[in-house]
Amino acid sequence: xxxxxxxxxxxxxxxxxxxxxxxxxxxxxxxxxxxxxxxxxxxxxxxxxxxxxxxxxxxxxxxxxxxxxxxxxxxxxxxxxxxxxxxxxxxxxxxxxxxxxxxxxxxxxxxxxxxxxxxxxxxxxxxxxxxxxxxxxxxxxxxxxxxxxxxxxxxxxxxxxxxxxxxxxxxxxxxxxxxxxxxxxxxxxxxxxxxxxxxxxxxxxxxxxxxxxxxxxxxxxxxxxxxxxxxxxxxxxxxxxxxxxxxxxxxxxxxxxxxxxxxxxxxxxxxxxxxxxxxxxxxxxxxxxxxxxxxxxxxxxxxxxxxxxxxxxxxxxxxxxxxxxxxxxxxxxxxxxxxxxxxxxxxxxxxxxxxxxxxxxxx
Numbered sequence: 001x002x003x004x005x006x007x008x009x010x011x012x013x014x015x016x017x018x019x020x021x022x023x024x025x026x027x028x029x030x031x032x033x034x035x036x037x038x039x040x041x042x043x044x045x046x047x048x049x050x051x052x053x054x055x056x057x058x059x060x061x062x063x064x065x066x067x068x069x070x071x072x073x074x075x076x077x078x079x080x081x082x083x084x085x086x087x088x089x090x091x092x093x094x095x096x097x098x099x100x101x102x103x104x105x106x107x108x109x110x111x112x113x114x115x116x117x118x119x120x121x122x123x124x125x126x127x128x129x130x131x132x133x134x135x136x137x138x139x140x141x142x143x144x145x146x147x148x149x150x151x152x153x154x155x156x157x158x159x160x161x162x163x164x165x166x167x168x169x170x171x172x173x174x175x176x177x178x179x180x181x182x183x184x185x186x187x188x189x190x191x192x193x194x195x196x197x198x199x200x201x202x203x204x205x206x207x208x209x210x211x212x213x214x215x216x217x218x219x220x221x222x223x224x225x226x227x228x229x230x231x232x233x234x235x236x237x238x239x240x241x242x243x244x245x246x247x248x249x250x251x252x253x254x255x256x257x258x259x260x261x262x263x264x265x266x267x268x269x270x271x272x273x274x275x276x277x278x279x280x281x282x283x284x285x286x287x288x289x290x291x292x293x294x295x296x297x298x299x300x301x302x303x304x305x306x307x308x309x310x311x312x313x314x315x316x317x318x319x320x321x322x323x324x325x326x327x328x329x330x331x332x333x334x335x336x337x338x339x340x341x342x343x344x345x346x347x348x349x350x351x352x353x354x355x356x357x358x359x360x361x362x363x
Contacts, residue, residue, distance in 0.1 A: 034077040071126060098120025112270070159200060172204070180264060215229075218247070273295070275295070293306035
């Protein structure tokens with residue numbers, strides 16, 4: 001049995017133990033365990049899962065979403081678990097503690113998570129040191145950038161992120177869609193977004209190494225607002241959109257008492273809304289750039305549904321709380337089988353987007 005298989009089995013064994021602790025403590029324990037995992041070469045992914053997007057080569061389309069490895073502590077361990085790419089952050093220029101605890105809540109009856117963390121992270125300097133230490137190891141590691149809560153010029157904080165990590169990030173994600181920093185989502189308004197992206201793209205173009213810039217949006221946008229976001233993104237020449245962040249809505253199907261907590265909802269209950277917004281984005285983008293589908297992926301079937309809604313790449317996080325690391329291989333196996341049937345993943349991208357957009361909007 002390989003070390004990777006042992007880690008996967010250990011993860012499954014650890015799940016019931018970790019659930020005895022509050023969600024944020026359990027997350028910290030998981031990061032600590034991954035930090036001491038012996039170095040392991042990422043397993044080879046089947047050739048049919050290889051994806052090229054944003055000028056980058058991904059061994060498979062399954063990524064770890066931002067929020068798991070906030071401080072760039074374990075990107076190589078995540079790649080070793082079988083992820084095709086890992087996204088670290090959200091990183092802000094200065095370290096900040098985030099919102100008061102408790103601020104992360106499991107919804108086990110719904111397989112969801114609510115968080116109101118508030119961009120808690122150790123800042124650029126700590127993450128820069130760690131990313132420098134992994135220089136030469138390869139793998140696609142994106143850097144999700146944000147603004148400090150009390151900054152006077154939020155766009156300047158995003159520019160700093162590009163300038164600091166330009167030579168180390170595989171790509172950048174401009175996160176303007178977290179619901180847990182007051183006023184942050186206002187940056188999705190057309191005029192503010194246009195100014196922000198103009199400054200970020202200019203900083204990227206001025207850097208010695210040109211990195212793709214992706215924009216991560218909320219699932220709670222109106223379709224009119226989405227029109228504006230896509231128009232700005234296309235005009236400013238971003239390399240892709242990530243759809244989507246957590247939602248402030250609460251589906252009426254939620255059963256767990258923790259549904260009353262304030263913050264962004266992720267996990268299985270987000271799937272329908274995030275997938276519909278992905279499809280709506282796909283038809284508006286008209287092939288101008290690829291999309292990354294995030295929100296509620298919990299199985300091979302749901303991963304395939306994201307791709308059929310318009311995703312070239314996918315990301316997950318919350319499902320790991322309930323399914324463990326074995327989920328990554330399960331998803332890759334399912335996508336591999338679909339790719340072999342269809343002659344690759346590319347024919348699957350967006351083939352159900354129009355049908356999803358014609359259906360009633362998820363409640």
